[in-house]
Amino acid sequence: MFRPNRCQICGETYLGTQKPDRCPFCGADQRHIVMATEWVDHGKVDLSEQSYKDCERSVELELDNMAFYKCAAAKTKDQIMESFFKRLSKHEGEHAELLAEMMGIEEPDPPEVSCSDDDRENMAEAHRREKRAILLYQAIANRAPEPRMQEVFRALTDIESEHLIVSSTYR
Numbered sequence: 001m002f003r004p005n006r007c008q009i010c011g012e013t014y015l016g017t018q019k020p021d022r023c024p025f026c027g028a029d030q031r032h033i034v035m036a037t038e039w040v041d042h043g044k045v046d047l048s049e050q051s052y053k054d055c056e057r058s059v060e061l062e063l064d065n066m067a068f069y070k071c072a073a074a075k076t077k078d079q080i081m082e083s084f085f086k087r088l089s090k091h092e093g094e095h096a097e098l099l100a101e102m103m104g105i106e107e108p109d110p111p112e113v114s115c116s117d118d119d120r121e122n123m124a125e126a127h128r129r130e131k132r133a134i135l136l137y138q139a140i141a142n143r144a145p146e147p148r149m150q151e152v153f154r155a156l157t158d159i160e161s162e163h164l165i166v167s168s169t170y171r
Ligand SMILES: [Fe+2]
Pocket: 007, 008, 009, 010, 011, 012, 023, 024, 025, 026, 027, 028
């Protein structure tokens, strides 16, 4: 039976006969995916000044990573690499959208980002980028007073940790 599921992190809906292993849009673990009828809309969050700044910085980082992965996906000649880079780019774009929504702002335009012609160099760069994101998000999750900020940044830390595994495997 087809059931509409919904991701409690990014808010995207998923139609299928069972829950996906990960949210196909943001990469969140299955435990964050609920029946559409159980889904809670958090939308814009009432953020402390520090949390607002943290989201601002994180949106920038996500858009930068999204643009980098998009560049890497366009350059590679390898189908597996293209699939990875394409999905990583989509995940980061979804993260940027989510954070902008939490702040109640329009998503900013992504920056121009260059990348290498070499897949391994791009995977090594992906590794550095994901490490940077994980360190930042762990710190934000620990200092944020808002439960929704903690939930989102813990989930983002987990997702970027899986990205790091991908980059570690293929760099
Ligand atoms: Fe999601």
